[in-house]
Amino acid sequence: MRPRPSVSIIVPAFNEEAALGPVLEGILQCVDDSYEIIVVDDGSTDHTAAIAAAYPVRLVSHGTNQGKGCAVRTGVAMAQGDSIVLIDADNTYPPQLIPSMVADLREYDMVLGIRDQSHVPAFNRVGNTVFQRLLRVLYGSVAADPLTGLYAVRARHLRTMKLTSQGFGIEAEITIKAARMGLRIRSTPIQYNARLGVSKLDPVRDGYRIFATLIGFVVLYNPTVTFLVPGFLLAAGGAGVMSLLLLHPVALGSITFSSHSMLVLSSVAVVGVQLMVFGFVTKLYACTYWMASQDWLTRFLVRKRARIGAALIGTVLLLLGTGWGVVLLQDWARSGFGDFTRTREAAFVSFAVIAGIQVLFSYLFISLFIRALRQEQELLLESAPAAEVQPSRLPTFDR
Secondary structure (H helix, E strand, O other): OOOOOOOOEEEEEOOOOOOOOHHHHHOOOOOOOOEEEEEEOOOOOHHHHHHOOOOOOEEEEEEOOOOOHHHOOOOOOOOOOOOOEOOOOOOOHHHHHHHHHHOOOOOOOEEEEEEOOOOOOOHHHHHHHHHHHHHHHHHOOOOOOOOOEHHHHHHHHHHHHHOOOOOOOHHHHHHHHHHHHHOEEEEEEEEEOOOOOOOOOOOOHHHHHHHHHHHHHHHHOHHHHHHHHHHHHHHHHHHHHHHHHOOOOOOEEEEEOHHHHHHHHHHHHHHHHHHEEEEEEEEHHHHHHOOOOOHHHHHHHHHHHHHHHHHHHHHHHHHHHHHHHHHHHHHHHOOOOOOOHHHHHHHHHHHHHHHHHHHHHHHHHHHHHHHHHHHHHHHHEEEEEEEHHHHHHOOOOOO
């Protein structure tokens, strides 16, 4: 029986009958029995699968074309090695560098093959440069060629990333999560050759999808700035100005802010509370799945005391709003339900009741969510030994 391989080479392929054979031959010439080769045929309509079956590889075929990201994820799920190498099936990357890249994983967590630009189309070169700089600015990535199709990674790190991308955005997702996990990355210059066969990469369509991946992760990268702070400003600003208008209308020139303004401010404040709750939940998720680092606000909010304090605030708002609303209703009833003149107070009451209910139900939801994330975090830490992760990047949940 063959021993378990120490290295898994994943070759995602879609309609690569012209290039797959030379790629596999090149790999087989430079590896030994400690390697396994996994070819993921992503619903090819040509002879890709038949060509792969002629070589000593593990072949898995998707019934339909699902995208490069799905093919990579399938390969990662099948991989048995402690190290994983991913290489495109278009014969543009030099397989003879695979053993040296795997050797570098003794000191690094990830090794990237940095392409020369001789066979990269001009439009693609511009796009790659833009993406590289966006990744550096938005996520702190040090990868010189984040969209390369040849890289080696420790298997446990890839699995810890919980990859979700379906198409060509998979490399961007891996680079982003590697940066957020604080992985040690080495860049190795490689010769990039002209491809064999027809390219499946549409520079405009797939460039847009990669860009959408980058921007989409911005939401998870720093929810404190994206949602929590704006939500607090809206909630505090709306409630503060409402409190001022509750005392008396405010006139600025010919414009008077009174009852109608209170109704608008009530909606603004409620939206602010919702943004804060959404931002906090997003922050917890992002920290747990290596897309953001916890900050002082996260460390404060995950404390049980802080959550109980928020629940008390919600209770006070609900009781205050309900009690005040009852008083308004009684006064209106005593007047025979005639003209209602205390509209400003009613607007504040509606805000207090709605915000109080929001906060209380959010407390229950977040408590359940934290319990689920705590269990998931324990599983992630089991798959990534404590000596190789940075616990400060993960939220610490009170029991």
